[in-house]
Amino acid sequence: xxxxxxxxxxxxxxxLCDVPTHFCPGCNHGIIHRLVAEAIDHFGIRERxxxxxxxxxxxxxxxYIKTDVVEAPHGRAPAVATGLRRxxxxxxxxxxxxxxxxxxxxxxxxxxxxxxxxxxxxVFVNNxxxxxxxxxxxxxxxxxxxxxxxxxxxxWHGAGYPMRMCExxxxxxxxxxxxRAAVNKPANLKRARKLIFQAFEAQVERDGFGxxxxxxxxxxxxxxxxxxxxxxxxxxxIPYFPLGVFKDKKEAEHL
Amino acid sequence: xxxxxKKLIKGNDxxxxxxxxxxxxxxxxxxxxxxSEIPEYLSRAFPKLGGVFxxxxxxxxxxxxxxxxxxxxxxxxxxxxxxGISLMQEGISYMAGSExxxxxxxxxxxxxxxxxxxxxxxxxxxxxxxxxHGDYRTPALAPASVQEMWDHTILAFDLSQRYRTPVIxxxxxxxxxxxxxxxxxxxxxxxxPGKDWITTGAEGRDPRVVKSLYLxxxxxxxxxxxxxxxxxxxxxxxxxxxxYKLDDAELVVVAFGSPARxxxxxxxxxxxxxxxxxxxxxxxxxxxxxxxxxxxADAGKTFLVTELSTGQLLEDVRMSAGRKAKIxxxxxxxxxxxxxxxxxxxxxIMEAYPG
Numbered sequence: 001x002x003x004x005x006x007x008x009x010x011x012x013x014x015x016l017c018d019v020p021t022h023f024c025p026g027c028n029h030g031i032i033h034r035l036v037a038e039a040i041d042h043f044g045i046r047e048r049x050x051x052x053x054x055x056x057x058x059x060x061x062x063x064y065i066k067t068d069v070v071e072a073p074h075g076r077a078p079a080v081a082t083g084l085r086r087x088x089x090x091x092x093x094x095x096x097x098x099x100x101x102x103x104x105x106x107x108x109x110x111x112x113x114x115x116x117x118x119x120x121x122x123v124f125v126n127n128x129x130x131x132x133x134x135x136x137x138x139x140x141x142x143x144x145x146x147x148x149x150x151x152x153x154x155x156w157h158g159a160g161y162p163m164r165m166c167e168x169x170x171x172x173x174x175x176x177x178x179x180r181a182a183v184n185k186p187a188n189l190k191r192a193r194k195l196i197f198q199a200f201e202a203q204v205e206r207d208g209f210g211x212x213x214x215x216x217x218x219x220x221x222x223x224x225x226x227x228x229x230x231x232x233x234x235x236x237x238i239p240y241f242p243l244g245v246f247k248d249k250k251e252a253e254h255l
Numbered sequence: 256x257x258x259x260x261k262k263l264i265k266g267n268d269x270x271x272x273x274x275x276x277x278x279x280x281x282x283x284x285x286x287x288x289x290x291s292e293i294p295e296y297l298s299r300a301f302p303k304l305g306g307v308f309x310x311x312x313x314x315x316x317x318x319x320x321x322x323x324x325x326x327x328x329x330x331x332x333x334x335x336x337x338x339g340i341s342l343m344q345e346g347i348s349y350m351a352g353s354e355x356x357x358x359x360x361x362x363x364x365x366x367x368x369x370x371x372x373x374x375x376x377x378x379x380x381x382x383x384x385x386x387x388h389g390d391y392r393t394p395a396l397a398p399a400s401v402q403e404m405w406d407h408t409i410l411a412f413d414l415s416q417r418y419r420t421p422v423i424x425x426x427x428x429x430x431x432x433x434x435x436x437x438x439x440x441x442x443x444x445x446x447x448p449g450k451d452w453i454t455t456g457a458e459g460r461d462p463r464v465v466k467s468l469y470l471x472x473x474x475x476x477x478x479x480x481x482x483x484x485x486x487x488x489x490x491x492x493x494x495x496x497x498x499y500k501l502d503d504a505e506l507v508v509v510a511f512g513s514p515a516r517x518x519x520x521x522x523x524x525x526x527x528x529x530x531x532x533x534x535x536x537x538x539x540x541x542x543x544x545x546x547x548x549x550x551x552a553d554a555g556k557t558f559l560v561t562e563l564s565t566g567q568l569l570e571d572v573r574m575s576a577g578r579k580a581k582i583x584x585x586x587x588x589x590x591x592x593x594x595x596x597x598x599x600x601x602x603x604i605m606e607a608y609p610g
Contacts, residue, residue, distance in 0.1 A: 047458040062464040068454035070326045071466035076319035083323025086307045112312035
């Protein structure tokens with residue numbers, strides 16, 4: 001460990017690899033990866049956890065998180081995680097998915113994994129765009145938002161509305177925990193850390209389905225500086241995607 | 256045969272029972288005619304055996320559950336028919352690319368599109384050419400009796416585990432829906448290789464990754480050649496076919512699955528009239544028994560290819576036999592009422608018979 005790292009108040013989590021990430025400057029994936037690694041450390045489950053990586057900027061999950069990982073096809077991480085968890089009843093699984101992955105191509109898989117109350121943790125990173133493919137319109141793209149495939153701004157006529165996945169999942173009986181967080185400022189980051197921990201707690205302590213959405217900045221595809229992108233999270237995203245806990249089932253109430 | 260082991264079983268039930276016999280305790284699937292007896296059987300049996308039966312939201316989800324459970328090292332199966340198998344191709348490609356074992360049973364119905372629910376062999380190309388995107392093949396077994404629904408399901412698990420590959424069992428509606436006496440003995444296989452790749456949690460070891468993404472220069476090319484080398488090994492060691500009354504045959508019927516079975520009756524009738532006819536039945540349609548076909552072609556034999564399609568097996572026979580071979584074709588694609596009778600094939604034999 002470097003001298004600087006030793007001086008840090010919060011040293012690198014054991015579950016996070018000590019390597020530079022491939023993410024763009026100002027991207028929030030790195031922060032969210034760290035929070036996930038902290039949660040895995042907190043519950044002491046690194047050696048008993050398997051991740052399901054998705055397709056998109058987060059595909060390289062296995063380069064950064066020090067657990068076993070299976071790479072899932074686009075949108076299918078909840079199905080892959082279901083197979084893993086059913087085959088490994090004494091272990092833990094998590095998925096880490098972007099908005100195109102989870103809320104467009106993988107809508108059926110996430111809805112049904114949630115409905116079955118699969119014992120898993122889902123980390124959903126919403127940056128309102130397809131980052132990896134170059135900034136196309138996502139299911140969560142805000143109305144009026146210009147992307148490479150909504151060059152005149154997203155219009156609900158024809159393109160529909162940005163989908164609020166937490167609100168959709170929270171009305172279902174299956175999930176144990178559903179929450180939305182942001183990491184655009186220290187107070188929100190602290191709260192995000194807690195909510196990610198709770199999404200793992202739902203699985204580890206309560207045998208349930210834990211879901212946490214994290215609003216994330218994508219300065220590159222938004223065409224903004226990192227600082228301005230953080231401001232956009234606060235000004236445009238949080239008003240439409242309100243932060244908070246949407247569902248928290250302390251016991252398996254359906255039993 | 257041990258009489259106690261002989262049972263009257265429906266084809267689809269034989270697949271389910273064989274999966275249990277092979278040690279499979281994980282099934283993920285979605286209902287579709289004509290294979291629904293398989294999930295129905297396992298939904299009854301697995302809870303009592305401590306297994307997992309999960310009716311998924313789609314075939315897309317089921318195959319990815321195979322990818323997950325297979326990555327954890329357990330024996331896992333799904334079953335479906337035409338339209339459902341199409342939906343699974345994405346996941347089969349990922350399983351092949353990530354080298355994850357699993358058994359996929361296709362009880363073929365007729366297509367394209369919604370088609371029909373009668374026996375068909377229109378999925379031959381899909382089963383023998385990889386099926387999904389990318390450069391890969393999967394072994395594909397073609398049962399021709401309820402006995403082989405049992406045998407091939409058990410064999411599919413062994414091949415799948417032995418070579419770390421998805422394996423297709425390509426049956427059809429006739430085999431799935433009919434009942435026959437089956438010897439339910441279990442064959443013995445050599446020990447399987449160790450599972451030093453499975454993702455079960457990195458306890459006391461470095462983390463493992465099951466993946467198919469290779470972006471580094473030359474990485475994917477090397478990976479594809481590695482998969483191909485494995486396929487060549489399978490071709491070398493596992494190619495299977497049946498020769499029926501072939502030794503003196505002048506006319507060689509080539510057929511797999513249900514038409515192969517029907518052909519035997521037609522061949523017997525032609526034989527009783529002095530015609531020297533035999534059957535070459537591919538058991539592994541992938542890898543294809545091309546050498547066996549080539550030898551017969553080199554010996555100047557005439558061929559009659561018959562199948563439940565407009566000519567898919569036909570192409571493999573043509574490629575193996577060469578352009579000079581005399582190849583006749585009798586195809587009955589799709590649809591209710593289009594399963595050939597022994598008389599139909601007998602007449603084709605008489606038409607094609609040389610001289």
